[in-house]
Amino acid sequence: MTGPKIYFIWITSFTIAVSAATISIEEQHQRTFSDYDDNDNDEVFKDPSMSSLSSLNAMDTASISILPPQLPTITVLPPIKKQITIPMYQGYGAHYVQLDVGSSNPQPQTFLLDTGSASIGVPCNECIDCGSKRSHADFNQNLSRSYQESTCEDCHMGKCDLDTGRCMIETNYLGGCSWSGKEGTDWAVPSFGDGWQQRHKDHNFSPSSITSIGEASSATNRLRTIIGTEENDISEVKSSSSSSSSKSHSTTPFDFDVIRHKFKLDFACMTSTGGQFKTQLSNGIAGMGLSTLSLWMQMYNNRAIDTKQFSMCVSKNLFFGEIAGALTLGGNDERLNQSPMRYMQLHSEDGMHGVGIRKIHVHKSGGETIADMDFTKLDDFEHVKVDSATLNDGGVILDSGTTNTYLSEKLRPALDEAWLEVTGQKFPTEPIKISSAEIKKWPTLVFQMKGPEKSINLDIDRTTSDMKVAFPSSRYMQLNARTKMFEPRFILGEDYGNIIGENFMRGHNVFFDVDNWLVGFADSDCDYKYLETGTPSEKVDPYISRKDLNTLVRSHMCEKNKWICIVLSFIDSLYxxxxxxxxxxxxxxxxxxxxxxxxxxxxxxxxxxxxxxxxxxxxxxxxxxxxxxxxxxxxxx
Incomplete structure (x- = not known):
């Protein structure tokens, strides 16, 4: 019986040894996590009854009770969604955003957002007669070590020029705008703009984490350094960030978030421009249409975002070049929504975002939003008597690159009839001299858009009924500061087709959900400053009078430059x-x-x-x- 007993003791000892090894490994794991804890306890995973392994040999094997190892509790966090919200800026009509393009020293470039096209391009240093006074200097591809000019084999956006072997692009737009250039690729990343870099709470970059302007400038320079790092140098960036984390804690989370959204951008290096491209404030243009070449789709294909979704929250800023909304890539920033999201059906209209109009109504009492209207009071509405087929003849698109809203001339008789019934006059076709207070009393147009065609089981409530969008007089009429007259921005004609432009989208967070073929509208003041700081921006009355407008412009100029204010005061004194x-x-x-x-x-x-x-x-x-x-x-x- 000695043999079996020795064999049993040997088996028991081996089991204890394995348990001890497991405990030792667990202790090593605990030491790894507790390196960040000042109260490190090496005995945290040890059972008191097993504190001395040598004493087990003297114990009766029948009394040995081996406890299972106490594994640490591991909380599995959901993956962080690749979604980023950046500011939009007020251009000469349309809005634009900033991307940092290139490596070595990434160059800030601004792109007009155009949901009515797909091509992406910026003027390069070889651009001839491309205008001036843009927001940033032209892109110099010679200063970026990662820029690659596309050959005929890599031609995606344009056509091959057999004489030069280059991929050349030529694009024309309605209204006479055009540009041409050569295709190329380079690294790019969405930018939070010049100056203070990303105080968005999702990136742990708040004003309290920056103690001086010098530290903010250092964070900005470090950001551009990391954007310009090649993919095979990421380990070097991580090492650098780890070593500097104690010096500048606020920049580290932000650095790695920027890396998550870095992608290879296929774009055109513009060599010539025509029309308004010579005078626009932004450098270039970024197509946001339904194409693999559009900005959001390139980000999706490069895994810089997780979903085929983006949202544009459009506001109006009286001063060009100032923040006027927010662009969310990879989803919808619900913090901007001031009403439930209402959805309409989306379809492709020759590669653009096509939607359908069911009806148009005239709300007699005005109002800025749908929430201002009581749809149970039928007498408050005058229906524009035109059928849906006429409204949608030729297709209707959402086009953020077009300032005004255009519909078919066929709508005019019915609109004039309804407008005459409500106001006693036809809908204006020419500028009129009228006060801001009177314009505020004008009716509001209500567009009833075709809702989703079928019920979709999603994580949020999306009704299958039609949805309505308010189009108030502050958006379909605009004050011309030079002529002091109000000009119509809702135009009926046959020159442009049916285009729902930027002025229709303004005052809404517009969610382009291509994954589910829906477009959502939520009322919003699109205050990007609120997202960054938690402090709402000062709101400007959309019906501001000319006198108050002049006072506001002067105050803004004085804030930007005190010398301008001194000069203006001197001029006032001379006057x-x-x-x-x-x-x-x-x-x-x-x-x-x-x-x-x-x-x-x-x-x-x-x-x-x-x-x-x-x-x-x-x-x-x-x-x-x-x-x-x-x-x-x-x-x-």
Whole structure:
């Protein structure tokens, strides 16, 4: 019986040894996690009854109780969604965003967002007669070590030029805009703009984490360094970030979030431009249409975002180049929504975002949003009597690159009839002189859009009924500061087709959900500053008067540059002095004229009276003579 007993003891010892090894491994894991804990406890995973393995040999094997190892509790976090929200800026009509393009020293470039096209391009250093005074300098491909010019074998956007072996692109737009260039690729990443870099709470980059402007500038420079790092150098970036984390804790999470959205951009290096491309504020253009070449689709294919979704929250800024909304790539930033998201059906209209209009109504009492209207009061609405086929003849697209909204001329008789019923006049086709207070009283157009064609089982409630969008007078009419007249921005004609433009989208967070072929509208003031700082921006009345507008413009100029404010104050002082001097001159002239009239009147009376000794006349005598002769000063003047 000795053999079996020894064999049993050997098996038991082996089991204990394995358990001890497991405990040792667990301790190593605990030490790894507890490196971040000042109260490190090496015994955290040990059972008190097994504190001494040597004492087990003296124990009766029948009394041994081996406990299972106490594994650490591991919480599995869901993967972080690749979604990023960046500011949009006010251009000369349409809006634009900034991307940092290139490596070595990434160059900030701005792109007009155009859901009505797919091509992407920016002027390069070889661009001839491409205009000036844009937001940033032209892209210099020679300064980026990662820029690659596409050959005929890599031609995606354009056509091969057999003479040069280059992939050349030529694009024309409605309204006479055009550009041409050569295709190339380079690294790019969505940018949070120049200056303060990303204070968005999702990136742990808040104002409290930056103690000085110098630290913010350092974070900006470090950001551009990391954007310009090649993929095979990521390990070097991580090592650098780890070593500097104690010095600049706020930049590390932000650095790695930027890397997550870095992607290879296929774009055109513009060599010539025409039309408004020469005068626009943004550098280039980024197509957001339904194409593999569009900005959001390139990001999706390069795994810079997880979903085929993006949203544009469009607001109006009175000052060009200032933040005017937000672009979310990879989803919808629900913090911007001020009402439930309402959905319409999306379809491809020649590669563009096509939608359908069911009806158009005129709301007599106005209102900025759908929430301002009571649809149970049918008498408050006048229906535009036109069928859906006419409204959608030729297709309807959502086009953020077009400032105005255009529909078919066939709609005019029905719209004029409804407008005449509500206002007593036809819908304006020419600029009109009217006050902002009066424009505010004008009716609101209500577009009833075709809802989703079928019920879709998604994680949020999406009704299958039609949805409505308010189109108030603050968007279909616009004040021209030069002429001081209001101009219609809802235009009926046959030149452009049916285009729902930027002014229709304004005041909404517009969610392009291509994964589910839906477009959502939610009311929003699109305050990107609120997302960054938690402090709402100061709102400007959309019906601001001309006087208040001038005051606001002056205040804004003074905030930007105190010297401008000093110059303006000096000009005001000169103007006041000029007015006083002019008034003094006029007064002096009047007094002098009256004096001369008096003298001439006296001489005329003397000649008429014929007396030689006029000095004997009394004041009463002169008064009688003046009254008698009824002298007219105008004749003397």
């Amino acid at each position: 006041l002095i000029f007015l006083l001097a002019a008034a003094a001159i006029v007064l002096q002239s009047y007094i002098e004229t009256r004096r001369k009239i008096r003298i001439l009147s006296v001489e005329s009376l003397r000649n008429e009276d014929g007396e030689k000794d006029q000095s004997k006349r009394s004041t009463k005598d002169w008064a009688k003579l003046l009254q008698k002769n009824s002298f007219e000063p105008c004749e003397i003047c």
